[in-house]
Amino acid sequence: xxxxxQYQIATGRLTLPIAIMLSVILWVITLDDRMEVIPFxxxxxxxxxLIELNTLFALTRSRSSLPSAIFIILYSAAVFLHEYGKGECxxxxxxxxxxxxxxxxxxxxxxxxxxxHSFLWLGIGSLIEPDVIFNVPxxxxxxxxxxxxxxxxxxxxxxxxxxxxxxxxxxxLYKGDNIMVLTWFNHLMxxxxxxxxxxxxxxxxxxxxxxxxxxxxxxxxxxxxxxxKVKNRxxxxxxxxxxxxxxxxxxxxxxxxxxxxxxxxxxxxxxxGYTMIQRSGKFTYIFMIVSLVITGIMAxxxxxxxxxxxxxx
Numbered sequence: 001x002x003x004x005x006q007y008q009i010a011t012g013r014l015t016l017p018i019a020i021m022l023s024v025i026l027w028v029i030t031l032d033d034r035m036e037v038i039p040f041x042x043x044x045x046x047x048x049x050l051i052e053l054n055t056l057f058a059l060t061r062s063r064s065s066l067p068s069a070i071f072i073i074l075y076s077a078a079v080f081l082h083e084y085g086k087g088e089c090x091x092x093x094x095x096x097x098x099x100x101x102x103x104x105x106x107x108x109x110x111x112x113x114x115x116x117h118s119f120l121w122l123g124i125g126s127l128i129e130p131d132v133i134f135n136v137p138x139x140x141x142x143x144x145x146x147x148x149x150x151x152x153x154x155x156x157x158x159x160x161x162x163x164x165x166x167x168x169x170x171x172x173l174y175k176g177d178n179i180m181v182l183t184w185f186n187h188l189m190x191x192x193x194x195x196x197x198x199x200x201x202x203x204x205x206x207x208x209x210x211x212x213x214x215x216x217x218x219x220x221x222x223x224x225x226x227x228x229k230v231k232n233r234x235x236x237x238x239x240x241x242x243x244x245x246x247x248x249x250x251x252x253x254x255x256x257x258x259x260x261x262x263x264x265x266x267x268x269x270x271x272x273g274y275t276m277i278q279r280s281g282k283f284t285y286i287f288m289i290v291s292l293v294i295t296g297i298m299a300x301x302x303x304x305x306x307x308x309x310x311x312x313x
């Protein structure tokens with residue numbers, strides 16, 4: 001019975017529609033500003049991209065929408081991510097574009113082109129939030145995993161990363177304005193211990209819930225992928241590397257939480273879905289139930305805080 005329940009959730013046709021319905025409800029009841037439509041749209045696009053990612057790279061034995069369903073529920077349950085703010089929501093979409101290009105470069109004849117575009121997306125993202133530039137080492141770590149790193153692709157990546165800045169510099173020179181690039185990263189290395197004290201409790205509780213699901217999903221996905229195809233092992237390894245790196249980045253630069261947390265949620269959703277589809281047993285059944293309960297509690301907690309209700313934790 002328990003295996004059938006897990007199977008129905010993992011491969012059922014109603015999983016994604018129900019998740020979308022719950023997500024829309026969360027967005028509607030917490031809507032405060034019209035600009036929140038933009039984070040909603042970026043989340044919707046990523047939800048679709050996760051379906052295409054599973055289809056394109058054939059990570060699982062059967063077509064499943066579970067990663068998309070888990071992503072949209074976690075993303076919607078983190079109510080503070082609904083705020084448009086400084087445009088942090090674009091980071092997720094740009095990062096997914098960068099990741100997609102890297103994955104497409106695996107065993108491709110046009111590796112340099114894919115690497116160029118991967119770094120280009122990252123460069124565009126750093127224009128919105130300069131701290132995103134800290135993800136450059138991540139791409140350099142992932143590239144050897146995907147067998148993409150060589151002198152040619154390294155220079156292709158550097159050119160792709162610098163292209164947005166070359167265009168902006170050229171525009172500034174043409175207009176006779178000051179060169180913005182020279183002051184773009186002035187505060188990049190600033191770090192204060194007070195940054196940790198300024199993190200709202202809501203952010204910490206939500207991040208902790210996602211972290212628990214992510215860690216267990218990451219460990220079980222690695223164990224599950226040991227018996228899978230080489231390509232799938234590599235892709236799962238890449239997802240785990242990204243999740244670990246982004247988690248460490250948040251710990252070091254807590255100001256980046258709103259930009260990085262959606263990326264962690266995405267990796268968590270992919271690894272969780274992969275585990276639930278590829279592996280069936282008592283542990284995965286219990287883990288699925290616990291994950292759904294944690295997600296439900298997190299959603300209720302964030303919604304109650306949104307409406308100003310007092311909660312004791």
